[in-house]
Amino acid sequence: MEQKNKQKIKQLTSQINEHNYAYYVLDQPYLSDAEYDNLFRELESLEKANPALIEPSSPTQRVGHPIKSGFQNYDHEIPMLSLSNAINEQEISEFNKRINKWLDQSKTFYVAEPKIDGLGVSLIYKNGKLIRALTRGDGYSGEDITHNIKTINAVPMILRGENYPSFLEIRGEIFMLKSDFEILNKARAHVGEKLFANARNAAAGSVRQLDPNITSRRKLSIFCYELGASDGLDVNTHWDMLSYLKSIGLPVNPLAKKIDSIDNMILYHQDLEEKRDNIPYEIDGSVIKVDSYTLRSKLGERARSPRWAIAAKFKSKNAETQILDIILQVGRTGVITPVAKIKEVEISGAIISSATLHNQDEIDKKDIRINDYVIVERSGDVIPKIIKVLKEKRPKNTQKFAISDFNWPDPNCKIERIDGEAAYRCINPNCKSRVMGMLEHFCSKNAMNIEGMGPQIVKQLLEVNLLESFDDIYRLKYDDLIKLDRFKDKSAMNLITSINESKTTTFPRFLFGLGIPNVGQHISKILDIHCHSSI
Structure with a gap:
């Protein structure tokens, strides 16, 4: 009887995994939701009656127990670097020219993919089994979020087939569909919980839950896009790598495309931007990568980004709103930044309620006043800023604003403008x-x-x-x-x-944390190497 149950559990597990592959990787589901649920319940029932037959990789084991405290950090085998940006078509063209010049050739082949506005993740498989999932973190180490990543049905617990190395690290992007984000926020509003500002924040917050039960109730998706470290995987091009990932059960973006000229590179980017609103998840640009791994090795990397890839950003979206107030924020170095508090407005799926005004010169140059109607742009789809004052709609009750006239609530603080600088500073170190x-x-x-x-x-x-x-x-x-x-x-x-x-901790983290002017993450690491001083 036990052998019969074991075979039935194996059969049901296989059917569920095959459906997940067809649904998330091939986008060709062959089971209805009801049929899938019936298979899952049958498997749950059998495992409940035969607990000794439960495998850690069973589909029923995706949601585990909450972890007791914070997330453990692990180093990435190969750093997860960020990408340099191109903000217009001219910069995309210049990227192609640089590549051809460095390689001393007239034509280079690329692969282009949508730049998803999500959360970078590293999936680590050992002998085909998912053993760990890490956030990108600072690019050199990330937090262990395995317990939450296992709740995502699109992530296989065991790779398909047998054509994989003993160790394989894959990079991907976790995201939330626009429709799932709306459902989540409606549910939160219904019970009086704070709404997520955008789908990216919702996805990031979901994978950093201590309790995977919470994550499992929020529908997360993933596309895998890059190879990290591996034990002897023989793949020569990025395009072949994407095909390989698909063959072993990992979802890749179906909008990825081979590019053979600068004209097609720009056309791909333009086409994505035109279709942006109809794509079911948030994207903020396209990613363009040299296809050949051999050429990538020749091109190498900068301190923070590879030379062989670029993130081409879309034009920023904007919206009309009104300035309700201007407040001052003091940074840790004492620099004072004026911030406009505005009527809430939605831009690119995010609810915007404030916008940076940079400094007094910016306020004076644009003649920005409290109660003005303005155009707010989400620059680079991240930092909102005011790009235009609608002076034809200016109300009679507008008020000019000057940092020097601002009455700081702390009597011990003194605001001064440093000669040669645009910024004002609070010069009280105990502010x-x-x-x-x-x-x-x-x-x-x-x-x-x-x-x-x-x-x-x-x-x-x-x-x-x-x-x-x-x-x-x-x-x-x-x-x-x-x-x-x-x-x-x-x-x-x-x-x-x-x-x-x-x-x-490590010396670079501690040094960076001290906030010494001009000592960022990169300089902290250089000082650590130079001084042999890791703690």
């Missing part, structure tokens, strides 16, 4: 806003990575005088936190655990 910015930076993901120490918690701890400097973070105790609003037993314990875990 609470500056200190808050420094502490936020120190705790951030790319620095000490203290999970749960976000801006609101830092602000709260400052207000109750539990924080004044970096070392105060490591003096915090459970008894200090449990008395405060926002904290219950579990959240207080989790924060103390995360603080303690951050003590095991």
